[in-house]
Amino acid sequence: MLxxxxxxxxxxxxxxPSVLRDALSDVEPTVEIVETAADLDECDALVTFSYDxxxxxxxxxxxxxxxxxxxxxxxxxxxxxxxxxxSSTGIHGDSVGETVVGYMLQFARRLHVHRxxxxxxxxxxxxxxxPFTLPGESLCVVGLGTLGQGIARRADALGVDVVGVKRTPxxxxxxxxxxxxxxxxxxxxxxxxxxxxxxxTDRTEGSIGADEFGVMREDAYLLNVSxxxxxxxxxxxxxxxxxxxxxxxxxxxxxxxxPDRSEFWERENVIVTxxxxxxxxxxxRRVGALVRENVRRLDANETLANHVV
Amino acid sequence: MLxxxxxxxxxxxxxxPSVLRDALSDVEPTVEIVETAADLDECDALVTFSYDxxxxxxxxxxxxxxxxxxxxxxxxxxxxxxxxxxSSTGIHGDSVGETVVGYMLQFARRLHVHRxxxxxxxxxxxxxxxPFTLPGESLCVVGLGTLGQGIARRADALGVDVVGVKRTPxxxxxxxxxxxxxxxxxxxxxxxxxxxxxxxTDRTEGSIGADEFGVMREDAYLLNVSxxxxxxxxxxxxxxxxxxxxxxxxxxxxxxxxPDRSEFWERENVIVTxxxxxxxxxxxRRVGALVRENVRRLDANETLANHVV
Ligand SMILES: NC(=O)c1ccc[n+]([C@@H]2O[C@H](COP(=O)([O-])OP(=O)(O)OC[C@H]3O[C@@H](n4cnc5c(N)ncnc54)[C@H](O)[C@@H]3O)[C@@H](O)[C@H]2O)c1
Ligand SMILES: NC(=O)c1ccc[n+]([C@@H]2O[C@H](COP(=O)([O-])OP(=O)(O)OC[C@H]3O[C@@H](n4cnc5c(N)ncnc54)[C@H](O)[C@@H]3O)[C@@H](O)[C@H]2O)c1
Numbered sequence: 091m092l093x094x095x096x097x098x099x100x101x102x103x104x105x106x107p108s109v110l111r112d113a114l115s116d117v118e119p120t121v122e123i124v125e126t127a128a129d130l131d132e133c134d135a136l137v138t139f140s141y142d143x144x145x146x147x148x149x150x151x152x153x154x155x156x157x158x159x160x161x162x163x164x165x166x167x168x169x170x171x172x173x174x175x176x177s178s179t180g181i182h183g184d185s186v187g188e189t190v191v192g193y194m195l196q197f198a199r200r201l202h203v204h205r206x207x208x209x210x211x212x213x214x215x216x217x218x219x220x221p222f223t224l225p226g227e228s229l230c231v232v233g234l235g236t237l238g239q240g241i242a243r244r245a246d247a248l249g250v251d252v253v254g255v256k257r258t259p260x261x262x263x264x265x266x267x268x269x270x271x272x273x274x275x276x277x278x279x280x281x282x283x284x285x286x287x288x289x290x291t292d293r294t295e296g297s298i299g300a301d302e303f304g305v306m307r308e309d310a311y312l313l314n315v316s317x318x319x320x321x322x323x324x325x326x327x328x329x330x331x332x333x334x335x336x337x338x339x340x341x342x343x344x345x346x347x348x349p350d351r352s353e354f355w356e357r358e359n360v361i362v363t364x365x366x367x368x369x370x371x372x373x374x375r376r377v378g379a380l381v382r383e384n385v386r387r388l389d390a391n392e393t394l395a396n397h398v399v
Numbered sequence: 400m401l402x403x404x405x406x407x408x409x410x411x412x413x414x415x416p417s418v419l420r421d422a423l424s425d426v427e428p429t430v431e432i433v434e435t436a437a438d439l440d441e442c443d444a445l446v447t448f449s450y451d452x453x454x455x456x457x458x459x460x461x462x463x464x465x466x467x468x469x470x471x472x473x474x475x476x477x478x479x480x481x482x483x484x485x486s487s488t489g490i491h492g493d494s495v496g497e498t499v500v501g502y503m504l505q506f507a508r509r510l511h512v513h514r515x516x517x518x519x520x521x522x523x524x525x526x527x528x529x530p531f532t533l534p535g536e537s538l539c540v541v542g543l544g545t546l547g548q549g550i551a552r553r554a555d556a557l558g559v560d561v562v563g564v565k566r567t568p569x570x571x572x573x574x575x576x577x578x579x580x581x582x583x584x585x586x587x588x589x590x591x592x593x594x595x596x597x598x599x600t601d602r603t604e605g606s607i608g609a610d611e612f613g614v615m616r617e618d619a620y621l622l623n624v625s626x627x628x629x630x631x632x633x634x635x636x637x638x639x640x641x642x643x644x645x646x647x648x649x650x651x652x653x654x655x656x657x658p659d660r661s662e663f664w665e666r667e668n669v670i671v672t673x674x675x676x677x678x679x680x681x682x683x684r685r686v687g688a689l690v691r692e693n694v695r696r697l698d699a700n701e702t703l704a705n706h707v708v
Binding site: 103105106185188191192193198199200201202204205206207211213215218219221222223224244248346347348355356362363365366367370371373 | 412413414415493494497498500501502504505507508509510511513514515516517518520522523524525527528529530531532533534553556557558655656657659664665670671672673674675676678679680681682
């Protein structure tokens with residue numbers, strides 16, 4: 091039975107710590123906002139955005155990551171200390187799915203360029219052969235978990251032919267053809283859009299690089315909402331400079347915040363969003379629901395939801 | 400039987416005249432690009448974007464508008480001269496439908512603001528309670544013709560509850576409730592988005608004005624892809640200034656091009672597009688198909704498709 095859950099102030103990146111604390115006012119353990127290592131000593135569980143070494147030395151039983159991706163956590167060391175880690179996967183299918191079809195519509199309908207022109211007070215019809223519509227176009231979603239399925243469902247609903255890459259190539263709703271990771275290049279060679287939605291792991295790191303841009307169509311757009319590091323950013327810039335690709339929409343980067351000098355900022359057909367694809371005023375409620383469920387499971391001695399280690 | 404169809408150089412706003420001429424190379428009449436009143440004398444039909452008084456004095460049997468809206472044509476005088484007028488309605492449901500859901504996603508996912516920040520090289524997460532997702536939100540589509548249905552279908556597919564305003568309030572696919580024009584204010588009072596898709600007529604001119612903004616929700620967005628003049632632009636600016644509305648996406652204006660001094664350009668939550676909601680590299684092909692069909696009908700003495708007068 092937990093006695094005290096800390097809400098780490100780092101959650102502030104996504105919502106004020108107090109709204110999550112208040113949303114959890116109905117759980118049995120005390121819920122408190124914690125900032126320093128000293129505050130941590132009183133807690134047996136922690137809900138956090140960032141990872142800090144001090145978490146290992148506190149007497150925690152459980153850490154819950156408010157992000158789906160947990161690549162910043164040291165799995166081995168947590169396991170050795172007997173600290174359970176849970177993630178927030180499962181809650182971003184709609185928000186990220188909408189962001190990705192939003193990117194696709196910006197490119198198809200030229201909405202990003204219209205916005206640039208608006209800011210310059212310029213009334214400028216696009217080149218006649220630039221705008222297009224989505225039906226008849228194709229998308230490959232790499233990784234068919236929560237994000238991948240949220241993207242696929244919405245693109246399919248807008249008439250896009252969707253294929254996907256999945257470790258176990260069993261059929262998936264909204265996906266007309268499923269490829270294995272070994273067939274990645276074949277999967278992305280003939281599509282107009284490639285959306286990347288895999289976690290950052292040893293296997294996925296750098297998996298979208300020069301070779302992949304080489305096989306993609308010249309009129310293709312890369313959409314990355316997974317993690318910086320999955321895509322090789324400097325190879326991507328090379329491919330964009332050499333017109334090997336038509337453009338990219340990027341929410342995540344090898345270095346975040348994206349450095350001021352990055353060439354990604356200035357390219358017309360690169361859409362940069364600040365790791366905000368999942369941003370949602372309902373975010374804290376969903377994290378609250380995950381935490382509440384795991385408080386119940388811990389108490390009942392059941393396996394934790396979204397258990398990582 | 401027609402002998403010569405002119406393609407007026409004004410179509411250049413939407414595509415090069417030559418691509419339409421070439422797409423019509425298979426029809427019986429000669430198809431030629433025409434620019435001056437003198438060129439017109441040889442034609443018995445004209446495909447055009449703009450209207451010019453000289454069209455009345457030429458010996459034309461038929462004018463085809465490459466736009467869906469034909470409010471710029473003098474119906475009475477064309478009728479008196481025995482010149483048939485046809486429009487390009489029916490071909491913009493997908494392009495405009497996608498543009499409108501693109502606007503909705505820009506507002507929901509803050510993509511327009513991310514673009515502004517990108518241009519300033521600013522990595523800035525949105526206020527935590529600004530981004531939202533579409534399911535659970537509602538849209539009222541005013542006018543359920545080609546555009547209205549194209550918008551409704553796509554918004555419904557993304558989980559939005561869609562209601563609509565229609566002269567004859569019979570059930571329509573994707574629309575959960577149909578209102579009459581007399582119930583306009585009731586129809587728009589409780590929704591998050593209002594999309595305007597009626598033609599400009601005596602009845603619709605100024606029909607979205609101060610009273611309508613007064614009944615709309617303060618967190619509502621107005622989306623206008625119909626015609627300037629349907630919406631009262633100065634009342635809209637007042638409503639935006641007074642925070643009676645959350646924002647607007649506008650493709651059409653009382654004065655086009657939008658004057659340099661217009662306040663619409665500079666408001667963060669106003670998205671301006673340059674009457675390009677229907678822009679599409681396939682536009683000329685679709686106009687070509689309409690013209691080809693009506694050449695056949697004229698020859699067969701059948702009623703013209705999209706006949707206006
Ligand atoms: N941009 C954002 O704001 C944001 C938000 C949520 C998640 N993410 C990132 O996206 C990742 C996915 O999130 P999710 O919630 O969908 O996680 P998830 O666990 O639901 O899905 C990930 C999927 O990727 C698959 N996968 C793993 N390795 C693969 C490979 N080599 N090839 C193909 N598929 C592979 C897994 O089997 C799983 O189905 C997260 O790990 C996180 O890094 C980013
Ligand atoms: N922004 C653009 O690029 C663009 C593109 C195409 C059309 N348009 C404009 O949009 C208008 C609609 O185009 P469309 O192709 O859908 O035409 P359409 O004829 O297919 O549909 C118009 C619909 O509006 C309905 N209507 C008329 N008066 C009404 C009223 N008072 N209340 C409710 N409904 C009413 C009609 O019954 C019809 O169903 C055109 O007239 C044109 O002005 C703009």
